Amino acid sequence: xxxxxxxxxxFRLDDVKERLxxxxxxxxTVSEVKGFGRQKGHTEVYRGAExxxxxxxxxxxEVVVPDWQLAEVVAAIxxxxxxxxxxxxxxxxxxxxxxxxxxxxxTGEDAL
Amino acid sequence: MVQRSxxxxxxxxxxxxxLQECRTDIPGLLAARTYSSNLQDALGNAFSEHSGPREGWxxxxxGGFGRGxxxxxxxxxxxxxxxxxxxxxxxxxxxxxVYGLWDSAFEVGHAIASVxxxxxxxxxxxxxxxxxxxxxxxxxxxxxxxxxxRSFLKLYGNPSRRRRFLQNLIAYGETRLHQYGESPxxxxxxxxxxxxxxxxxxxxxxAGVVYLHDPSLEAMLKNEWxxxxxxxxxEQSYDFLWRVRLQLHQSSGRRQDRLLFPEQEQIAGRMxxxxxxxxxxxxxxxxxxxRCTSRVRRTTSFFLERLDESQRRFRFHLRRxxxxxxxxxxxxxxxxxxPEWVRKDxxxxxxxxxxxxxxxxxxxxxxxxxxxENLGVFGERERRNPEAINQFFDIxxxxxxxxxxxxxxxxxxxxxxxxxxxxxxxYRVQNDVYHVYTVDxxxxxxxxxxxxxxxxxxxxxxxLKSAGELISPEERRILYLAALLHDIGxxxxxxxxxxxxxxxxEIAVRMGLNEGQKNLLCFLIEHHLILAETALKRDLxxxxxxxxxxxxxxxxxRLLLLYMxxxxxxxxxxxxxxNTWKASLLRELFFKVDRLLGRADLEPEDIEAxxxxxxxxxxxxxxxxxxxxxxxxxxxxxxxxxxxxxxxQEILKHYEMEKxxxxxxxCFKAEPLEGEMWQTTVVTRDRPGLFALIxxxxxxxxxxxxxxxxxxxxxxxxxxxxxxxxxxxxxHREELWVKVESDLVRAxxxxxxxxxxxxxxxxPSILEAKCHPRKDDKVVIDEEASDFYTLIEVYxxxxxxxxxxxxxxxxxxxxxxxxxxxxxxxxxxxxIFYVTDLSGEKLIGYDKHEQIREKLLGCLSVVC
Numbered sequence: 011x012x013x014x015x016x017x018x019x020x021f022r023l024d025d026v027k028e029r030l031x032x033x034x035x036x037x038x039t040v041s042e043v044k045g046f047g048r049q050k051g052h053t054e055v056y057r058g059a060e061x062x063x064x065x066x067x068x069x070x071x072e073v074v075v076p077d078w079q080l081a082e083v084v085a086a087i088x089x090x091x092x093x094x095x096x097x098x099x100x101x102x103x104x105x106x107x108x109x110x111x112x113x114x115x116x117t118g119e120d121a122l
Numbered sequence: 123m124v125q126r127s128x129x130x131x132x133x134x135x136x137x138x139x140x141l142q143e144c145r146t147d148i149p150g151l152l153a154a155r156t157y158s159s160n161l162q163d164a165l166g167n168a169f170s171e172h173s174g175p176r177e178g179w180x181x182x183x184x185g186g187f188g189r190g191x192x193x194x195x196x197x198x199x200x201x202x203x204x205x206x207x208x209x210x211x212x213x214x215x216x217x218x219x220v221y222g223l224w225d226s227a228f229e230v231g232h233a234i235a236s237v238x239x240x241x242x243x244x245x246x247x248x249x250x251x252x253x254x255x256x257x258x259x260x261x262x263x264x265x266x267x268x269x270x271x272r273s274f275l276k277l278y279g280n281p282s283r284r285r286r287f288l289q290n291l292i293a294y295g296e297t298r299l300h301q302y303g304e305s306p307x308x309x310x311x312x313x314x315x316x317x318x319x320x321x322x323x324x325x326x327x328x329a330g331v332v333y334l335h336d337p338s339l340e341a342m343l344k345n346e347w348x349x350x351x352x353x354x355x356x357e358q359s360y361d362f363l364w365r366v367r368l369q370l371h372q373s374s375g376r377r378q379d380r381l382l383f384p385e386q387e388q389i390a391g392r393m394x395x396x397x398x399x400x401x402x403x404x405x406x407x408x409x410x411x412x413r414c415t416s417r418v419r420r421t422t423s424f425f426l427e428r429l430d431e432s433q434r435r436f437r438f439h440l441r442r443x444x445x446x447x448x449x450x451x452x453x454x455x456x457x458x459x460x461p462e463w464v465r466k467d468x469x470x471x472x473x474x475x476x477x478x479x480x481x482x483x484x485x486x487x488x489x490x491x492x493x494x495e496n497l498g499v500f501g502e503r504e505r506r507n508p509e510a511i512n513q514f515f516d517i518x519x520x521x522x523x524x525x526x527x528x529x530x531x532x533x534x535x536x537x538x539x540x541x542x543x544x545x546x547x548x549y550r551v552q553n554d555v556y557h558v559y560t561v562d563x564x565x566x567x568x569x570x571x572x573x574x575x576x577x578x579x580x581x582x583x584x585x586l587k588s589a590g591e592l593i594s595p596e597e598r599r600i601l602y603l604a605a606l607l608h609d610i611g612x613x614x615x616x617x618x619x620x621x622x623x624x625x626x627x628e629i630a631v632r633m634g635l636n637e638g639q640k641n642l643l644c645f646l647i648e649h650h651l652i653l654a655e656t657a658l659k660r661d662l663x664x665x666x667x668x669x670x671x672x673x674x675x676x677x678x679x680r681l682l683l684l685y686m687x688x689x690x691x692x693x694x695x696x697x698x699x700x701n702t703w704k705a706s707l708l709r710e711l712f713f714k715v716d717r718l719l720g721r722a723d724l725e726p727e728d729i730e731a732x733x734x735x736x737x738x739x740x741x742x743x744x745x746x747x748x749x750x751x752x753x754x755x756x757x758x759x760x761x762x763x764x765x766x767x768x769x770x771q772e773i774l775k776h777y778e779m780e781k782x783x784x785x786x787x788x789c790f791k792a793e794p795l796e797g798e799m800w801q802t803t804v805v806t807r808d809r810p811g812l813f814a815l816i817x818x819x820x821x822x823x824x825x826x827x828x829x830x831x832x833x834x835x836x837x838x839x840x841x842x843x844x845x846x847x848x849x850x851x852x853x854h855r856e857e858l859w860v861k862v863e864s865d866l867v868r869a870x871x872x873x874x875x876x877x878x879x880x881x882x883x884x885x886p887s888i889l890e891a892k893c894h895p896r897k898d899d900k901v902v903i904d905e906e907a908s909d910f911y912t913l914i915e916v917y918x919x920x921x922x923x924x925x926x927x928x929x930x931x932x933x934x935x936x937x938x939x940x941x942x943x944x945x946x947x948x949x950x951x952x953x954i955f956y957v958t959d960l961s962g963e964k965l966i967g968y969d970k971h972e973q974i975r976e977k978l979l980g981c982l983s984v985v986c
Binding site for chain 1: 376
C-alpha cells in the first residue's frame with residue numbers, strides 16, 4: 011500500500027476528483043492548505059503598498075491505494091492537475107505500513 | 123431477518139466457484155449470465171425467509187446485475203425501492219445486507235429511493251437512467267415492482283422524451299469515441315468502454331428497452347433495425363467480448379477492463395491462439411479482437427441511424443434527389459433506388475461509391491447490407507472493367523472524401539473484392555507500440571496523409587510545398603495507388619516490400635496499367651522504406667549512402683514521389699513515428715539525393731577543393747584579422763568530415779570554445795534547434811571513454827539523445843556535438859544546462875561521480891511498471907555501408923541508461939565512436955554507431971565482429 015499526497019491548484023480539484031473516481035478510488039481525504047514551492051509565493055499590490063504573499067492556497071489530496079494501482083493513480087493526478095504553468099503542485103508517494111478499518115478490524119488492502 | 127453471515131457466505135462461494143471456472147476459457151456470455159442468475163436466486167432465497175411485510179418495497183438489481191451479466195469482479199448495483207414512505211424495517215435490512223456484502227469483499231453500489239426520487243434521478247442524470255433501464259426484481263413486492271417498471275417505461279413513451287433519449291445516446295457514443303478512440307486505446311483497448319466494446323452492445327439493449335420494451339436482438343430484427351447477419355455478428359461479438367473480459371479479470375485478479383500488453387499475451391494463449399500464418403499468437407488474437415470490435419462499432423452506428431430515421435416524423439423535410447444509377451440522395455445519405463438491379467449490373471457497386479464521393483454523401487445505413495449481399499456478383503470481369511477502374515481512381519484521388527469512402531469500401535469488404543490482395547492485411551496487427559493502427563487502417567491513412575500533404579496541411583516547407591504542382595496526373599494516380607498498397611505484402615514473411623511489389627505488379631496488370639506505370643508502382647512499393655532507413659540510420663555527410671540512394675532511385679521525379687510516400691507513410695504510422703527530427707533528416711537526405719541526381723554524373727565532389735573553400739569562409743568570418751594566422755593553423759589539423767559537415771559560424775564558435783580550454787577543463791554550450799530539440803556542444807581534452815561519460819551525464823539529467831557527432835582533433839581535443847530532446851522542465855531550462863555543465867566538470871575530474879549520479883537515476887521508480895511487447899536484441903555489423911567506418915547497429919528495447927551501457931561497452935572494447943544516430947520509435951531503440959579502432963581503421967575481421975556482438979548482447983541482457 012502507498013499513500014499519495016498531492017498538492018494541487020484548488021481549481022483543478024473537481025477534475026482530479028472525477029478522474030480518480032473513474033479509476034475506482036474508494037476514498038480520499040481533501041484539505042485546504044497553504045504553502046509555497048519553487049516560485050516562493052508572489053507579491054501583490056494593495057492600496058499602493060506591496061505585500062509579499064508567501065503562502066499560496068492549495069488543495070491537498072490524500073489517497074491510499076494498493077501497490078498495483080499506484081502508477082495509474084499518480085498518472086491520473088498528473089494529467090488532470092497539469093496546467094503547464096508554475097505552481098501546478100507536487101505528488102508525494104509514501105509507503106503505508108498498515109491500514110485498519112475501525113468498524114470491523116480488517117487490516118491491509120482489504121481495509122482500504 | 124436476513125441471516126447475514128449465511129447469505130454472505132453463500133454469495134462468496136458462488137463467486138469463488140465462478141472464479142475457479144474462469145481459469146480455463148469458458149463460454150463468455152453464458153457464464154456471465156449463469157453467475158448473475160445464481161447470485162440473484164441466492165439473494166432472493168435469503169429474503170424469502172424474511173418475515174416482515176412484503177408490500178410496498180422491492181430489492182431491485184440494476185446496472186450489469188439488472189442486465190443479468192456479471193463477472194466475478196463486477197460490482198453489484200442494487201436499488202432498494204419503496205412507494206412513498208420508507209418502511210421502518212428497510213434501513214436495517216439494507217444495513218445487514220450491504221454490510222454483509224462489503225465484508226465478503228463484494229463491491230456494492232446501492233441506493234435507497236422512493237418512486238418519485240427515482241424519477242427525478244433518471245431525468246437529471248443520463249447514466250443513472252441507463253443503469254435503471256434494465257432493472258430486475260430480486261426480492262420484495264412483485265406487483266409493486268411491475269407497476270413501477272411499467273410507469274417508468276411509460277415515461278419514455280412520449281415522443282419528445284424518446285427523441286431526447288436518442289440524442290443523449292448518440293452523444294454518449296460520441297464522448298466514448300472521443301475518449302477511447304485515441305491512440306493508446308488503439309493498442310491497449312478497453313473491453314467494456316472502448317470503441318466497439320461491450321458498451322456499444324449495451325447501447326443497443328437500452329434503445330430496445332425504451333422503444334420496444336424488449337432488449338433482445340430478436341426484437342430489433344423484427345423491426346428491421348438489424349439485419350440477420352448483423353444480429354449474428356452482434357451475438358458472436360457479445361460472447362467473444364465476454365470471454366475476453368472474464369479471462370482478463372481472471373488473469374489480472376481484479377476488475378481491469380483494459381487489455382494491456384502483458385494480458386494480451388496471456389489471453390491469446392488461453393483462448394487458443396497460436397503463432398502461425400497470422401504472425402505471433404498475440405497478433406492472431408488481436409486480429410480477432412479488432413475484427414470483432416470494428417463490427418460492433420459499425421453495426422451500432424448503423425443501428426442508431428436506422429432508429430433515428432424510423433423515429434423521424436417529418437421525413438418530407440429531407441431533400442430527395444435521384445442521381446444516375448439510379449441512386450437516391452436523401453438529405454445527405456445515398457442509397458440504391460433499385461437494389462435488385464445490382465445483381466444484373468455489378469458495376470453499380472463501384473458506381474455507388476463513386477457517386478458517394480462525387481456528391482459528398484454519407485452512406486445510407488441499409489446500403490452496406492445491399493453491397494455485402496451482392497459482393498459475390500462482382501467478379502474477375504468486373505475487376506478488369508475500365509470504367510470501374512477509372513471510378514476507383516476518382517475515389518482514391520478525391521481530396522476530401524477518399525478516406526471516408528475507402529473506409530466504407532473496406533468495411534463492407536468491397537475493397538477486398540475489388541483488390542483481393544487486400545484481404546491478407548485486413549485487421550492485421552503488428553504487436554509493437556510503434557504501429558498504432560492495423561495494417562489496413564494504416565494503408566487508408568497513408569492515402570489520407572498524401573491528400574493532407576497536397577493540401578498544404580503538413581508543413582509549408584520545400585520540397586513538400588510545391589510537390590503537388592510538380593507531379594503529373596498520371597503520376598498522381600500511381601502515387602496514390604502505391605500509398606494504398608505499399609504494405610500489402612505484410613504477413614507473407616520477411617521483406618514485405620518485395621512481396622508487396624510482386625503483388626502490386628499483378629494488380630497493375632489487372633487494372634490495365636501500362637508498362638511504365640506498372641514499373642513505377644512496383645518501384646515505389648519495393649523501395650518505400652529506403653529514404654526513411656537511410657535518413658535515420660546512415661551518416662548523411664557520407665557520400666556513399668546518399669549515392670546508393672541515388673543509384674537506386676535514378677531520377678528526380680521518382681525521388682519526389684518516393685519522398686511524398688515516405689512522409690505520408692511515417693505520419694500514418696503513429697505519433698512516435700514522426701517528429702521534427704525525422705522530418706529534418708528526411709528533408710536533408712532528399713536535397714542531397716536530388717542534387718546528386720541533378721548533376722547527372724554520380725562522381726563524388728572534389729573534397730580538397732571543398733575543404734579549402736570552407737576554410738576561406740571561416741577566415742572571412744573572423745572579426746580580428748590578427749588572429750587569422752592562428753586560426754588557419756588550427757583548421758589545418760581538423761578532419762575533413764568535420765570541415766565539410768559544419769557551418770562556418772559553428773566552426774568559428776568551436777574555435778573560440780577551444781581557446782577557453784586553457785583556463786577550464788570543459789567548455790559546454792546548449793542552443794535551441796527547431797521543435798523541442800537542443801544542440802549541445804562539449805569541447806574538452808579527449809580521453810578514452812569520453813563519449814560514454816557525456817551520454818551518462820545527459821541521461822542522468824533526463825535528456826534523450828537523438829544523434830551525436832564526435833570529432834577529435836590532432837593534439838587530443840574532442841568536440842562532441844549532440845542533439846537532444848525532452849527538456850524535463852522547459853520553464854527552468856537555464857538551471858538544467860548549468861547542472862549539466864557542472865556534472866561534466868565533476869565527472870571528468872572524478873570518475874566515481876558519474877557512477878553516483880547514474881546510480882541515483884537508475885533507481886527504479888515504483889511508477890514505471892509499464893510493460894511493452896519486446897523483440898530480441900540484435901546487433902548488426904556492417905562494413906559495406908561506409909568506406910571509412912564500420913557500422914554497428916544495435917536494436918533493443920528502451921530502458922534506463924541503455925545508450926550509456928552500449929557506449930561504455932564499446933569503450934571497453936577499445937572502439938572509437940565517430941558518429942552516432944539514435945532513434946527510439948515507440949519502445950524500440952535503434953542505435954547506429956560509426957566506429958573505428960583506436961588507430962582510426964575499420965574493424966574488419968570476423969573474430970572482432972563476434973567479440974563485439976557477444977559483448978554488446980551480454981551487456982544488454984544485464985541492464986534492465
